[in-house]
Amino acid sequence: MSDRFALVALPLPLATPYTYRIPETEGDRVVPGARVVVPVRRRELIGVVVDADTAPPSAAAKDILAVPDAEPALSPALLATAEWISGYYAAPLGLTLKSILPGGMWGESRVIISRRNGAQDMGGVAGQLLTWLQGRAGRATVSAASRALKRPLWDVIGRLMRVDAVTLDVEPPDTRAAGLTERVLVLSPQRPTLIERDALFKRRPKQRQLYETLEALGGSAPVRHLSEQLGFGDGVVKKLVQEGLASLDRSEVLRDPFAGSPASPPPAQLTPDQRSALDAINTIGPEGGALLFGVTGSGKTLVYLEAVRQVLSTGRGAIVLVPEIGLTPQTVSRFRGLFGDQIAVLHSGLSDGERADAWRLLRRGDRRVAVGARSAVFAPVADLGIIVIDEEHEASYKNGETPRYHTRDVAAVRARLEGARLVLGSATPSLETMVRTETSLKLLRLPVRIGARPLPPVEILDLRVVPKVTGTGPVPWSEALEAGVVAGLAKGEQTLLLLNRRGYAAFLHCPDCGEVWQCPHCSISLTVHQAPAGLRCHYCGHEEPLPFSCRTCANPVQQMRGVGTQQLEQMLRDRYPDARITRMDLDTTSTKWSHQRILASVESGDVDILIGTQMIAKGLDFPNVTLVGVIDADTGLYLPDFRSAERTFQLLAQVAGRAGRGRKGGRVLVQTRHPGHHALVFARDHDTEAFLRQERQIREEPPYPPATSLVNLLISGPDEGKVGRRAAQVADWCSALVQRYALPIGVLGPAPCPLVRIKDRWRWHVLLRGPSRSLGRIVRYGARRLRREGTTRIVIDRDPVSLL
Numbered sequence: 152m153s154d155r156f157a158l159v160a161l162p163l164p165l166a167t168p169y170t171y172r173i174p175e176t177e178g179d180r181v182v183p184g185a186r187v188v189v190p191v192r193r194r195e196l197i198g199v200v201v202d203a204d205t206a207p208p209s210a211a212a213k214d215i216l217a218v219p220d221a222e223p224a225l226s227p228a229l230l231a232t233a234e235w236i237s238g239y240y241a242a243p244l245g246l247t248l249k250s251i252l253p254g255g256m257w258g259e260s261r262v263i264i265s266r267r268n269g270a271q272d273m274g275g276v277a278g279q280l281l282t283w284l285q286g287r288a289g290r291a292t293v294s295a296a297s298r299a300l301k302r303p304l305w306d307v308i309g310r311l312m313r314v315d316a317v318t319l320d321v322e323p324p325d326t327r328a329a330g331l332t333e334r335v336l337v338l339s340p341q342r343p344t345l346i347e348r349d350a351l352f353k354r355r356p357k358q359r360q361l362y363e364t365l366e367a368l369g370g371s372a373p374v375r376h377l378s379e380q381l382g383f384g385d386g387v388v389k390k391l392v393q394e395g396l397a398s399l400d401r402s403e404v405l406r407d408p409f410a411g412s413p414a415s416p417p418p419a420q421l422t423p424d425q426r427s428a429l430d431a432i433n434t435i436g437p438e439g440g441a442l443l444f445g446v447t448g449s450g451k452t453l454v455y456l457e458a459v460r461q462v463l464s465t466g467r468g469a470i471v472l473v474p475e476i477g478l479t480p481q482t483v484s485r486f487r488g489l490f491g492d493q494i495a496v497l498h499s500g501l502s503d504g505e506r507a508d509a510w511r512l513l514r515r516g517d518r519r520v521a522v523g524a525r526s527a528v529f530a531p532v533a534d535l536g537i538i539v540i541d542e543e544h545e546a547s548y549k550n551g552e553t554p555r556y557h558t559r560d561v562a563a564v565r566a567r568l569e570g571a572r573l574v575l576g577s578a579t580p581s582l583e584t585m586v587r588t589e590t591s592l593k594l595l596r597l598p599v600r601i602g603a604r605p606l607p608p609v610e611i612l613d614l615r616v617v618p619k620v621t622g623t624g625p626v627p628w629s630e631a632l633e634a635g636v637v638a639g640l641a642k643g644e645q646t647l648l649l650l651n652r653r654g655y656a657a658f659l660h661c662p663d664c665g666e667v668w669q670c671p672h673c674s675i676s677l678t679v680h681q682a683p684a685g686l687r688c689h690y691c692g693h694e695e696p697l698p699f700s701c702r703t704c705a706n707p708v709q710q711m712r713g714v715g716t717q718q719l720e721q722m723l724r725d726r727y728p729d730a731r732i733t734r735m736d737l738d739t740t741s742t743k744w745s746h747q748r749i750l751a752s753v754e755s756g757d758v759d760i761l762i763g764t765q766m767i768a769k770g771l772d773f774p775n776v777t778l779v780g781v782i783d784a785d786t787g788l789y790l791p792d793f794r795s796a797e798r799t800f801q802l803l804a805q806v807a808g809r810a811g812r813g814r815k816g817g818r819v820l821v822q823t824r825h826p827g828h829h830a831l832v833f834a835r836d837h838d839t840e841a842f843l844r845q846e847r848q849i850r851e852e853p854p855y856p857p858a859t860s861l862v863n864l865l866i867s868g869p870d871e872g873k874v875g876r877r878a879a880q881v882a883d884w885c886s887a888l889v890q891r892y893a894l895p896i897g898v899l900g901p902a903p904c905p906l907v908r909i910k911d912r913w914r915w916h917v918l919l920r921g922p923s924r925s926l927g928r929i930v931r932y933g934a935r936r937l938r939r940e941g942t943t944r945i946v947i948d949r950d951p952v953s954l955l
């Protein structure tokens with residue numbers, strides 16, 4: 152036995168890693184970043200070595216059981232990134248690593264033991280194990296073997312490995328089961344024209360939907376994908392085959408659904424602005440980064456593409472981050488068009504096994520570019536040369552659970568560790584990032600749209616005074632918006648209508664006694680839904696039937712307030728019966744790839760009016776969209792959160808950016824009751840920098856980021872009294888610490904959160920305000936001291952993006 156010990160982080164909420172003895176036979180492979188199989192109580196778990204040369208523990212240490220990979224799973228830079236996250240955000244290192252390595256690489260007891268050819272039979276338990284394996288075609292999981300032989304086997308396995316009688320592998324749970332071929336539905340080469348389709352698919356909308364989905368997916372898709380993820384039944388598939396419109400084929404398992412999507416070739420020539428931005432990016436040193444601040448439609452994607460291409464040509468790899476992969480099919484397809492097989496697209500549709508596959512391909516350097524959302528910042532790209540973050544202002548870059556990292560900050564740390572460039576891009580940069588252009592980031596501007604197309608004129612419609620159309624029910628519908636929509640329909644142009652409130656109506660209330668229907672589990676009103684009808688909670692999913700009368704005063708008349716997307720859709724269908732109208736919100740995009748389906752139908756011209764929540768504001772490039780209407784700009788304006796003005800500005804500017812991208816031009820109509828609010832005024836003027844200047848002033852006093860830094864301590868639990876008392880203790884503890892060390896930190900609260908109850912848990916918070924370095928000290932102490940007590944939990948959220 153060796154006398155070397157390793158620290159191993161386990162994917163559990165443990166404050167510190169555990170120490171294990173390194174077996175002599177495995178000495179060379181136990182290095183930082185390597186996966187190891189270790190015993191934890193009565194289980195075997197996979198952990199990651201964080202230190203291969205640590206002091207012996209005081210008590211006896213257990214042995215590392217196996218080291219499954221020839222190469223460590225995590226590079227030194229990724230491991231160091233994980234350590235930074237764990238320290239900065241006060242998250243256990245094991246949990247941090249858990250969010251970095253794909254789920255398929257953590258399998259519990261998914262350790263496979265294989266008998267080697269030519270292994271000699273022998274006596275004792277070892278012999279029994281070999282014989283048992285023989286009966287199982289030579290392979291089985293260690294846990295199955297332990298069960299069969301009714302004893303722990305690690306000592307025996309260790310011996311057998313030393314004489315080369317068996318090998319150990321750790322397999323992600325589902326790569327083994329997946330077959331090598333599967334049924335694929337392929338469209339026949341003769342494609343009916345649009346007119347023929349109307350006849351062909353008359354009264355068979357489901358078949359048409361399937362047909363057009365296949366088209367959107369590039370002409371073929373695995374049947375499993377069509378049924379499991381898109382909800383097409385066997386019957387529809389069969390019909391399409393019987394009609395001769397498609398055929399069934401077998402092919403190698405298509406693991407990446409994006410692999411079948413059309414790949415668009417990039418334009419040939421950079422504009423002078425794009426060229427100078429690219430040149431500047433190429434001079435970024437290993438410590439630096441840049442913000443590509445380009446108006447909507449200015450061609451930022453092409454700059455990213457070229458920057459990545461140049462990095463690849465020097466033999467290094469790239470990571471490209473987008474806010475949400477389902478919403479950005481165009482960006483993905485542009486990258487695929489240029490880099491084809493060198494890309495691994497990491498998206499939420501991947502199974503654990505597929506994710507683990509992608510991880511290995513990247514780690515080995517078989518794929519050079521990783522494209523994905525938030526967690527792709529951890530992609531194990533070999534020799535990383537650049538990280539691009541598109542739409543860097545998006546809130547989805549902040550992780551909502553432990554570790555509560557911000558992708559932008561993690562990317563900056565990783566880029567520094569890897570000597571890679573960092574390129575952030577946005578038309579509406581976050582205030583934090585804009586401020587950083589005064590120090591660490593280069594500011595690169597793309598001030599005009601491609602083809603010198605003007606930004607669309609934005610007209611603010613004050614709902615309190617503008618003439619409104621009668622007969623539109625409670626939908627705020629001005630004559631100006633009506634005229635715009637009608638004109639668009641007449642000319643065959645497309646309209647986007649933004650309403651950032653899903654459902655039919657925001658809430659139901661009794662006009663007599665004022666009763667508002669609230670969720671029994673959350674401090675939030677229930678949203679009215681139609682089709683299927685009911686009251687629903689958007690936080691916990693609670694549902695109840697629509698009531699016939701008030702539960703308090705029995706008044707039979709109940710009023711709906713706050714128009715939602717469903718109601719808007721119904722009004723539009725009544726008003727424009729011939730228009731092709733589609734709605735895109737969480738309710739219509741619950742199945743996988745439904746985003747792509749909707750966006751593909753807009754792209755192919757099958758939609759006249761697209762209604763949607765903020766989903767429709769992102770990154771879309773549809774040249775035939777000439778009108779963007781914002782039904783109610785005020786939905787998020789006065790939320791009790793210091794970022795609500797910034798959010799509203801970004802949403803308006805982004806959705807306005809969808810208009811006028813083609814030769815026909817376009818315009819934007821914004822309905823509001825607060826026409827003087829700076830978020831609206833500067834959105835109208837397309838003046839992001841002026842907005843940010845004013846916003847920066849507002850956040851000086853009282854100070855909010857970037858004038859200061861914040862830590863939000865969120866205390867929650869099912870017992871209201873306990874939560875309040877614990878919150879008071881937490882605030883006292885913080886104040887005492889601040890006094891003892893004379894830290895320049897303000898302690899605000901305790902106070903109930905604006906959303907004081909979610910899913911039956913009461914929520915209070917304590918807000919700490921001050922310089923980041925001092926907050927770091929509190930966070931470090933707090934991670935050890937502020938433990939959960941029974942059911943009362945404490946979450947430390949450093950640099951929170953939302954205080955709700």
Ligand code: ADP
Pocket residue numbers: 418419420421422425445446447448449450451452453601772
């Ligand atoms: P952004 O991301 O800045 O909003 P995009 O990258 O989507 O803008 O570009 C807008 C449109 O301009 C796209 O259709 C793109 O193909 C086109 N485009 C970009 N660069 C060029 C160029 N150099 N020449 C011609 N067209 C371009």
Ligand code: ZN
Pocket residue numbers: 670671672673688689690691692693910
């Ligand atoms: Zn609820």
